[in-house]
Amino acid sequence: MSFMKFCQWLSETQFSHHLREAPYDFPVLIIIHIITIGLSGGMVVIGNLRVLGRALRSVPVSQVIEAFRPWKWIAFAILLVSGTLLAAADPIEYGTNIMFWISNALLLIVGVNAMVFRFGVYRRVAEWENAAEAPPAARRWAGVSLVLWIVLIFAGRAIAFF
């Protein structure tokens, strides 16, 4: 089955119809999606800024990361579910929207970047977190992460614009 056929099929299901036409479902999903970003965005930003040595300097890097981790995972789960439901409301519209695909690609890159950090230089965090500055690799990943998240916000917003 081709992708467009899949979008067609999905858009014709009762589920998709309901999401599209019920007065409150779609708006509520967007609210959940954006409020979750608002509430967890700070942890993403401050976490990255901590690795860059520009925020919460009195707290060791590992403690900041560990403290934020459960909340970020909860937020990510909510964002994934709400995002999927939002897309399911109008699969043809989103399936043909370049900004939707760019946003998803960015999300994937953000995830990969986070894993590279976590299973790479972060594994040795005990060695470097008491130094004056995090190692270049760590700072690079934190910087890349911040930029990716900001671009993701712009791309996500642009979905409605295209």
Add this chain to the structure above:
Amino acid sequence: MLLAYILQAHPEALPLNPIARWEWVFPVVESIHICGFALLVGSIVILDFRLLGICLRGQPISRIAKELAPWIWAGLALQLTTGPYLFSGDPHEYVQIAAFRKKMLFFALALIFHFTVIRAATRPAADSAPLGWRRPAALVSLGLWFCVLLAGLWIGNL
């Protein structure tokens, strides 16, 4: 703010405002506005979570507050520039939207609450004291900012 005021007084200037003139300006400025609230509200959420005792538990509250303060200010600066600029695109329309007025009200309440009650809750002298009244205070703070976000999203009726 000044720009919005000027535009209200001189409606013929409205079409010259870039945000009214070119379609793409609004979503770009709005995206910066979203980044701003992620920074402002997101940082306050970290502080409120600390006051609730559910995040960064081992850390002295006053020190967390002090170190988050510059970023809260940075977020606030972003919001106080992008917000009025978004408003300036259609000032007459926005003032008539109930959700907008409610958002401004909640925003003012949230800020006042932050710089009074939360400031008191994060005093260094209180660091070793039990969380006590600071927990419900943190919940009020979270609730107020949640209302700001909700009202903001309701403005465009999404």
